[in-house]
Amino acid sequence: MKIAVVGTGYVGLVTGTCFAETGNSVSCVDIDERKVAKLKNGEVPIYEPGLDALFERNVKQGRLHFTTDLKEGIEGAKIIFLALPTPPGEDGSADLKYVLKVADDLGYLLEDYAVIVDKSTVPVGTAEKVRAKIAANAKVEFDVVSNPEFLREGVAVEDFMKPDRVVVGTRSEKAKVIMEKLYAPLVRQGNPILFMDEASAELTKYAANSFLATKITFMNEIANLCERLGADVDMVRKGIGTDSRIGKRFLFAGIGYGGSCFPKDVQALAKSAVKADYDFKILNAVMDINQVQKTRLIEKAKAHYGGNLKGKTFAFWGLAFKPYTDDIREAPALYNIDALLAEGAHIKAYDPEAMKNVRALVGDKISYCVDEYHAAEKVDAIFIMTEWPIFRTPDFEKLSSLLNKKVIFDGRNLYEPEMMKEIGYVYYSIGRKDIHE
Numbered sequence: 001m002k003i004a005v006v007g008t009g010y011v012g013l014v015t016g017t018c019f020a021e022t023g024n025s026v027s028c029v030d031i032d033e034r035k036v037a038k039l040k041n042g043e044v045p046i047y048e049p050g051l052d053a054l055f056e057r058n059v060k061q062g063r064l065h066f067t068t069d070l071k072e073g074i075e076g077a078k079i080i081f082l083a084l085p086t087p088p089g090e091d092g093s094a095d096l097k098y099v100l101k102v103a104d105d106l107g108y109l110l111e112d113y114a115v116i117v118d119k120s121t122v123p124v125g126t127a128e129k130v131r132a133k134i135a136a137n138a139k140v141e142f143d144v145v146s147n148p149e150f151l152r153e154g155v156a157v158e159d160f161m162k163p164d165r166v167v168v169g170t171r172s173e174k175a176k177v178i179m180e181k182l183y184a185p186l187v188r189q190g191n192p193i194l195f196m197d198e199a200s201a202e203l204t205k206y207a208a209n210s211f212l213a214t215k216i217t218f219m220n221e222i223a224n225l226c227e228r229l230g231a232d233v234d235m236v237r238k239g240i241g242t243d244s245r246i247g248k249r250f251l252f253a254g255i256g257y258g259g260s261c262f263p264k265d266v267q268a269l270a271k272s273a274v275k276a277d278y279d280f281k282i283l284n285a286v287m288d289i290n291q292v293q294k295t296r297l298i299e300k301a302k303a304h305y306g307g308n309l310k311g312k313t314f315a316f317w318g319l320a321f322k323p324y325t326d327d328i329r330e331a332p333a334l335y336n337i338d339a340l341l342a343e344g345a346h347i348k349a350y351d352p353e354a355m356k357n358v359r360a361l362v363g364d365k366i367s368y369c370v371d372e373y374h375a376a377e378k379v380d381a382i383f384i385m386t387e388w389p390i391f392r393t394p395d396f397e398k399l400s401s402l403l404n405k406k407v408i409f410d411g412r413n414l415y416e417p418e419m420m421k422e423i424g425y426v427y428y429s430i431g432r433k434d435i436h437e
């Protein structure tokens with residue numbers, strides 16, 4: 001089948017590459033000329049494990065193409081995915097300008113029946129808006145389908161190729177059959193394609209992300225309570241996670257959720273609720289708590305240094321919002337960098353993949369290091385921001401010889417407090433006993 005993917009970012013590129021891998025001929029369209037030039041040159045512009053190999057194979061075998069020209073990209077396509085940004089607008093609700101602009105263009109360009117698929121995360125009613133935009137100028141029949149994406153950055157290829165489920169919102173039998181055929185190779189193990197109405201499909205995505213953000217936030221609140229009551233959040237996590245009704249995943253306390261999806265999606269769902277005249281109290285609490293949680297390590301650092309961080313130098317281990325990605329959108333590390341710089345501190349950072357993106361944003365306000373030990377040379381403390389596996393078992397002897405002071409503020413609970421005490425570290429983490437001097 002010939003398909004087009006409009007928007008070649010984290011979701012679009014993975015979608016396009018994976019559908020090429022299942023034998024389709026895919027055109028990826030993007031307005032970013034530099035990105036398309038890179039892709040045409042055989043370069044994958046993002047870091048996503050496993051993507052390079054798939055990309056290379058499908059480009060080589062002629063199933064994956066790139067263009068900045070929408071008309072050229074959609075030519076002959078039976079399915080056109082919209083994987084466009086839906087950032088927060090001024091009031092926090094999802095800004096649909098990118099999606100609706102392309103829908104408008106498609107109205108003029110469609111030459112044959114096609115299924116237009118909203119893969120972007122969009123509020124209830126968007127499929128209807130996209131349909132209306134296209135219909136205003138279209139001379140041919142078409143269908144609009146809501147097919148939200150649940151992939152996780154860092155394991156996006158695996159998630160895409162083996163989805164827990166595929167959600168498809170459509171009222172058209174014809175579109176349903178086409179979508180079923182497209183996804184058939186990805187659901188061979190019995191993972192379902194859930195067909196539903198468009199509104200439910202659109203809401204499912206927001207409900208999933210908001211539920212997960214709430215789960216994390218609940219554990220962060222438990223962690224804060226643990227610190228006051230002398231309990232250990234890791235023990236509580238294991239204690240509740242073994243209950244099959246709760247499950248083990250998404251129970252890790254830390255310095256708040258970030259990334260390109262949770263913050264904006266929770267906010268957008270809260271806005272949708274306001275517009276529907278519904279007071280979604282939990283979501284408002286989740287957003288407030290998460291904001292405060294990002295400052296937990298800074299509070300601890302201030303308490304440790306008697307309120308004054310001026311002139312201190314800190315190593316930052318990790319910058320990405322989570323491991324195995326170079327994505328820094330809404331990363332807690334950025335928030336902590338701003339806050340520490342404002343206090344007059346200096347930062348030496350290391351991240352295996354995200355330094356290029358941080359440098360583009362923050363420039364030389366911080367310095368960038370070749371590895372975690374380089375970052376730790378002659379600093380007053382280490383701040384752990386991202387749980388990259390490389391940070392889990394450092395050579396503490398080597399580390400001790402590099403640091404000015406053996407102090408770690410760990411936002412990801414990577415080490416056992418008792419072990420840190422034994423090797424003479426001052427060690428602060430989240431929801432567990434702090435090891436003071």
Ligand SMILES: NC(=O)c1ccc[n+]([C@@H]2O[C@H](COP(=O)([O-])OP(=O)(O)OC[C@H]3O[C@@H](n4cnc5c(N)ncnc54)[C@H](O)[C@@H]3O)[C@@H](O)[C@H]2O)c1
Pocket residue numbers: 006007008009010011012029030031032035083084085086098101102119120121122149150151152153260261
């Ligand atoms: N990143 C994730 O993990 C994830 C997961 C699930 C869903 N989503 C949702 O998928 C959507 C896309 O997210 P993303 O992370 O891939 O975004 P992204 O910013 O990485 O990619 C979007 C791409 O669209 C391009 N674009 C913008 N306007 C265009 C136009 N008129 N024509 C062609 N291309 C255009 C941009 O240049 C960019 O390359 C969002 O709605 C997001 O919420 C993201």
